[in-house]
Amino acid sequence: MAGVNEGTVPMLEVWRGGLLECSHLGHAVICDAKGVVESWGNPRAVIFPRSSAKMIQALPLLETGAAAARGLTDAHLAFACASHQGAHLHVDMAERWIADLGLAETDLRCGSHEPYDGTERDRLIRANDRPCQLHNNCSGKHSGFLTVTQHLKAGPEYVEIDHPLQKAIRAATEEVTGESIAGWGVDGCSAPNFAMSVGGLARAMAQYAIARDGHGARESAMHRLTRAMAAHPELVAGEGRACTELMRAMQGRVALKGGAEGVYVAIVPENGLGIALKIVDGGSRGAEAAIAALLARIGVLDATHPAAVKRMSSTQRNWRGLETGCLKMPPGFPG
Amino acid sequence: MAGVNEGTVPMLEVWRGGLLECSHLGHAVICDAKGVVESWGNPRAVIFPRSSAKMIQALPLLETGAAAARGLTDAHLAFACASHQGAHLHVDMAERWIADLGLAETDLRCGSHEPYDGTERDRLIRANDRPCQLHNNCSGKHSGFLTVTQHLKAGPEYVEIDHPLQKAIRAATEEVTGESIAGWGVDGCSAPNFAMSVGGLARAMAQYAIARDGHGARESAMHRLTRAMAAHPELVAGEGRACTELMRAMQGRVALKGGAEGVYVAIVPENGLGIALKIVDGGSRGAEAAIAALLARIGVLDATHPAAVKRMSSTQRNWRGLETGCLKMPPGFPG
Numbered sequence: 001m002a003g004v005n006e007g008t009v010p011m012l013e014v015w016r017g018g019l020l021e022c023s024h025l026g027h028a029v030i031c032d033a034k035g036v037v038e039s040w041g042n043p044r045a046v047i048f049p050r051s052s053a054k055m056i057q058a059l060p061l062l063e064t065g066a067a068a069a070r071g072l073t074d075a076h077l078a079f080a081c082a083s084h085q086g087a088h089l090h091v092d093m094a095e096r097w098i099a100d101l102g103l104a105e106t107d108l109r110c111g112s113h114e115p116y117d118g119t120e121r122d123r124l125i126r127a128n129d130r131p132c133q134l135h136n137n138c139s140g141k142h143s144g145f146l147t148v149t150q151h152l153k154a155g156p157e158y159v160e161i162d163h164p165l166q167k168a169i170r171a172a173t174e175e176v177t178g179e180s181i182a183g184w185g186v187d188g189c190s191a192p193n194f195a196m197s198v199g200g201l202a203r204a205m206a207q208y209a210i211a212r213d214g215h216g217a218r219e220s221a222m223h224r225l226t227r228a229m230a231a232h233p234e235l236v237a238g239e240g241r242a243c244t245e246l247m248r249a250m251q252g253r254v255a256l257k258g259g260a261e262g263v264y265v266a267i268v269p270e271n272g273l274g275i276a277l278k279i280v281d282g283g284s285r286g287a288e289a290a291i292a293a294l295l296a297r298i299g300v301l302d303a304t305h306p307a308a309v310k311r312m313s314s315t316q317r318n319w320r321g322l323e324t325g326c327l328k329m330p331p332g333f334p335g
Numbered sequence: 336m337a338g339v340n341e342g343t344v345p346m347l348e349v350w351r352g353g354l355l356e357c358s359h360l361g362h363a364v365i366c367d368a369k370g371v372v373e374s375w376g377n378p379r380a381v382i383f384p385r386s387s388a389k390m391i392q393a394l395p396l397l398e399t400g401a402a403a404a405r406g407l408t409d410a411h412l413a414f415a416c417a418s419h420q421g422a423h424l425h426v427d428m429a430e431r432w433i434a435d436l437g438l439a440e441t442d443l444r445c446g447s448h449e450p451y452d453g454t455e456r457d458r459l460i461r462a463n464d465r466p467c468q469l470h471n472n473c474s475g476k477h478s479g480f481l482t483v484t485q486h487l488k489a490g491p492e493y494v495e496i497d498h499p500l501q502k503a504i505r506a507a508t509e510e511v512t513g514e515s516i517a518g519w520g521v522d523g524c525s526a527p528n529f530a531m532s533v534g535g536l537a538r539a540m541a542q543y544a545i546a547r548d549g550h551g552a553r554e555s556a557m558h559r560l561t562r563a564m565a566a567h568p569e570l571v572a573g574e575g576r577a578c579t580e581l582m583r584a585m586q587g588r589v590a591l592k593g594g595a596e597g598v599y600v601a602i603v604p605e606n607g608l609g610i611a612l613k614i615v616d617g618g619s620r621g622a623e624a625a626i627a628a629l630l631a632r633i634g635v636l637d638a639t640h641p642a643a644v645k646r647m648s649s650t651q652r653n654w655r656g657l658e659t660g661c662l663k664m665p666p667g668f669p670g
Contacts, residue, residue, distance in 0.1 A: 185352025
């Protein structure tokens with residue numbers, strides 16, 4: 001294991017007036033069933049996966065039988081893996097899910113923040129209303145957490161590190177990454193987030209990529225979560241967001257997920273590949289460019305698709321629409 | 336001259352759960368009247384100063400006699416150097432300034448964006464109104480630009496590179512930095528932004544720090560702009576912002592200015608020092624921490640002041656107020 005700042009390589013350049021203005025450094029790993037296929041930076045760098053771990057955190061939802069008992073749909077499962085933007089669509093889905101459980105918004109433990117969705121934000125402001133926990137970008141994950149908690153008849157403080165749900169997530173994390181956790185921290189939504197190497201996260205994503213339906217609870221869960229996410233890009237993030245736009249560009253072939261502080265992962269079943277990356281400065285600009293570039297490299301994303309160009313090589317414009325510069329992939333990445 | 340990504344050093348660490356989650360790299364230089372006093376990273380790294388050049392861009396306002404002819408106050412001059420947050424205070428000031436010139440909002444060339452100020456943003460949304468150019472964080476600078484343009488009887492397209500105002504700014508830039516410009520780009524507000532080394536920017540700030548009133552037009556202008564900024568922290572940025580809070584913490588002794596994409600400068604008359612820094616990933620989190628740490632190092636900012644702690648070493652909390660980690664200055668910076 002290594003510090004996140006050790007052995008990074010450039011992953012995005014930001015140019016202005018013909019000069020390099022900014023540069024984002026990071027680590028990236030592509031794995032298949034057998035291990036590392038290709039890497040940039042240090043595969044042993046320790047990171048917090050943040051929200052890119054949501055498909056791991058959703059495993060107990062299927063493996064405990066809670067999802068089946070509640071008759072959850074693929075839309076629910078995609079939403080459980082989402083960092084959504086609190087649009088009406090998302091808030092409504094969280095509200096109905098929690099009501100179906102016979103629970104209330106106050107049973108959530110994710111906290112409240114202003115929705116990223118402009119329409120919903122403006123609606124709240126005009127109504128002199130405040131965002132609630134349903135608006136939290138993790139409210140889908142927490143709806144899933146509540147579903148498992150209820151199914152297990154466990155206590156209400158489901159984000160505590162010794163809660164049965166979090167113990168199950170920790171065990172699943174170690175199994176799919178093939179590593180002991182490197183530590184843990186509290187995430188923005190109050191759930192524990194387990195630290196791992198970038199390589200371990202890529203290995204986990206490769207397990208999802210090769211998982212077969214009907215080959216045991218773990219493989220079936222990984223198989224279904226991957227397809228649910230790829231089939232519902234609008235639930236996983238929202239309009240204009242990288243996850244949603246890039247998944248749409250790949251037409252259901254790939255499941256993608258970003259995480260706070262510059263993390264991105266991809267699950268590519270047709271190639272049996274998993275990808276994980278971390279931009280060490282935490283910049284989502286760099287992470288979105290790097291995942292698009294890696295998806296193009298392995299042949300599942302057309303680098304000339306507008307959703308790819310926007311992140312990797314677009315002309316940058318200012319408030320008056322004047323060209324100010326451009327994004328560029330650095331020499332050597334991804335090569 | 337060197338690329339901005341060459342020879343950087345760590346300037347801020349972001350920790351979570353006892354592990355390093357993110358790191359920001361950059362360059363920083365402290366200069367006095369004679370040159371570089373101390374540096375971190377590469378003083379020859381080429382950067383765009385962005386809004387940290389506003390006190391250079393304001394020199395023609397004084398040196399052409401435009402400010403005197405119009406009877407501009409220190410508040411006007413501070414506002415000409417501002418990246419304000421479009422609070423009522425700022426919008427009102429821009430509106431009155433432009434009206435005093437007999438001009439209209441449409442004479443501005445900065446473009447419109449949503450104000451950063453929450454109260455003004457919410458007011459616009461509730462009124463079903465749209466932000467105008469007065470809300471642009473650079474509307475003070477552009478009010479100054481219009482004042483010079485009118486005084487010079489120059490054409491209305493004052494952001495064009497061959498406009499007399501921009502030619503004057505380019506000449507002033509080369510004079511105060513002691514360098515030929517390294518290139519130029521178009522800024523977010525459409526004005527040209529002249530590239531320079533980090534060391535050149537620090538040298539320029541040192542010229543401001545040692546400038547004496549009554550010693551020629553240039554020195555008088557630099558002297559007055561520095562005092563105007565230091566006396567009006569609320570105009571230079573706004574409530575909650577680093578520039579405003581840190582300047583208040585230093586009680587008028589220092590003029591501070593941030594720039595987009597991780598730039599920060601300080602002018603410290605009592606020590607005759609100028610500081611410039613650039614975080615290479617463009618992160619303001621890193622730039623604000625680094626400038627606070629350097630101001631503490633040279634003895635003008637109390638590192639235990641809440642405004643300093645907030646940027647350099649604060650506990651980080653999530654939406655529910657739970658502790659998630661902390662900010663830390665890296666070993667060796669600033670030493």
